[in-house]
Amino acid sequence: MTIKTRCLILLCTLAPTLLVAQFRKYSNEFLNIGAGARGLAMGSAQVASVSDGTAGYWNPAALVHVKDQAQVNIMHAEYFAGIGKYDFANVAIPLSDGKRTIGLSVLRFAVDDIPNTVFLVEPDGSINFDNITTFSSADYAFLFSYAQQLKMNSEDKKLNLGFNAKVIHRKAGDFATAWGFGFDAGVQYINKRLQLALMARDVTTTFNAWSYSINDKMREVFYVTQNDIPVKSTELTAPKLVAGGAYNFRLGKSVNLLAEANLDFTFDGRRNTVISSSVVSIDPKIGLEASVKNVFFVRAGINNFQKALEDEDSTYTKKVWIYQPSLGAGFRLQNVMVDYAFTNLANQSNPLYTHVFSLKLDLVRKNKKK
Template sequence: MKRHLFVLLIVSQALWAQFDNVGTSVANFLKIGVGARGSGMGGAFSAQVDDASSMYWNPAGLGQISQPEIQINSTDWIFDVKHQFFSAAVPTSAFGVLGVSVSYLSMGDMLETTHYDPDGTGRKISASDLAIGLGMGKKISDRFSFGLHAKYIKETISFSSGSAIAVDIGTQYRTSFQGLIIGMSLSNFGSKMRLFGTDQLIDVDIDEDLDANPDAQGRLDTKDWPLPLVFRYGLSVSPIGENSLIKTDLVTGIINFEYIDPRDYNPFFVLGGEFEIINLIIVRSGVRYTYYKYDDSLDESHSFDALTKELGYVPRFSWGIGLNSKNFPFIPYALTVDYSSSNMGVLGFVSRVSLTLGI
């Protein structure tokens, strides 16, 4: 098993060497955390994840699912943007656990503005993002799990759209020390995307010195942009529980640590925890330390020099709560309802609601 982990680490570092952490990327909706469970812990979830949302956090977590499962996630993102994520997973005897996922982000209608009409053309346009994926997770042994998630991605704005394909790959290794789990994942490794459509068509005067020549139709040249490649390295430990260091059958406690390295932003780290009380109520909390160059507590009354003051790593807190049906025998299915709220600084708070159903 150590060899498997070592090989994955070397391969992931080699892939990372292809990119500089300086540019922009496309399809950034792929970085929006899904599910109230993982988001309630700030996103520290790649080592612990063991439900259908694994196809986002770490597809190796699919291998831990023992019964068919459906999960529906809804996020009230910033600026009235809505994000939904649907996932389903089914265990099989030959291929491990197979899954399907659908991620959809909608922005509603907005007024169109152009270079020639900066105040608006009077026409409304819409924008949306879509990703459809197929996943597979399998236990290689009682300690080591491997997972893969392939997806088709499409972005649309007005009459222009672009598409790409990508894969997510991950591993989980369960040790014998206090429930320690080591998780690693690589997300959104795939092709580049270019927007293409009738919005790029323009009328061009080939020779402005000639008065009688008609305009010709030209096309604006758009560029290819990479997907937001993300590495996750996570640790999960269970210090409280029936078979843990602090022995009790009333509370199960899990602590997670995660180092996240996006290709288009500074690396950051997250500390989160989940505590299940009497197999009924689940409380979660997390803190994300993200690097900020600007003090978002300052306003326009401050000087430009103060506004651009570097702060370093700033904490952003998340919390969540969940209820499950373990103590309700009259409910024939394994049902869990989760809610989370995440602090986005000057952008306010983001709320998520999740429903997980085990059949």
């Protein structure tokens, strides 16, 4: 194996990190996966109807629905039979006035035990498997949320505001490290069974600062193969706007049907979405949730609409619309809620359906004895 081949192996190993400084259009993509099996089962159409601790991710304004007692949410999902792992944890704490709530959310997306074969081949051309080491590539996000309910003239109408301050940490072994920060802001309006919301992600753009640690042997490989040696760099994530509306249809005394539609507006160039232009691209999402006595839930959703070449077209010119469906269910037992989703956490070009489970726990306060 030549030294050039060894370098190509290194580049493939570090690709997610080394390319991020060039392809900033899709930076911090792990923050677009979602949070909670309920939201993922509804096609990620959540900004208007979310009402639990996962609002710290979807729309911090909706955190005000967590009242009277603190709430804990956790979620776990895996890629490629456990090679990649995605986790979400959140705690929401209502303040004493009942109109304000604070929250902390933690997200982690990681691929562990990645083989590092840079030094697999010795200088004399022999292969030494003892030189293979492993490393992990992990992305972390910490979201500090605040939500407040504003006074309205009518009890049926509510206006909630909220924002996130987020800290991002990304790491690929000992090769690359990044720290970043940014802000989100959201608003939620409720009028009886109608809910409207607007969520601005990375409203001030999210800033990531990358630093690299490449030893002399690796630098030599890059130099001999005429590859650029990574240097300190910065990365900006463009703002995204999410607008949503939801309506709760009452089908009987104990059955409700909630329907929500979201529109994701991106401003970083043309994307493969339903509406696409150099100024703005719009990606719709639709979700449904049927509930019985607010105890049993069945959910479905559709998102990620894209144009793709038709498989049976030999001329490779005919395009058709494809989409990503999702399904899920849940049940409530007193102060415990368990949700399940079967959804694609990747993209249309690389579909990857997986099982997602999440747990919600309301921390009921004990009554003080007189």
